[in-house]
Amino acid sequence: MSIVYKCRHCGHEIGKLNQQVIDTSMLGWNELSTEDKQEMIHYQNNGDVHIQTICENCEESLGSHPQYHELDYFIQ
Template sequence: MKLKNLRYSCRHCNTEVGSIPFASAEEVIRELQRAEEGNGEHFLEYDDNGSMTVRCICEQCEQSLRMNPDYYALRKWIQ
């Protein structure tokens, strides 16, 4: 599959953190695909439109996790 876009989205609240067009992201995408060979399947997703989504943590969720470390034990902590 030819990738067209690289998106960053929060894995907790689904907020889009940013995106990079493929022409600008070719090297980044290669590195992410290399990471996927290890344990990247937990944070990389592909869609049929040619986009790769990196599941990261937005600033608000990161701050919430720092203030409430017990949230790490929960599979889904945002309602």
């Protein structure tokens, strides 16, 4: 089982945890609302978990161009 963190905007893989057992409260998942969990956490058929987050480059772009927050995807 792997937990893969990917940027929701550009698709860049930010990081990957390869563990058989992971305490999700240590990752902060218990702090997320049900809606956020449904939007961000995606379980794969092979047992992997994909987490949608934001990379530093996209976060910087959003900071420089706040109007991008209105868009679902700002990188084409």
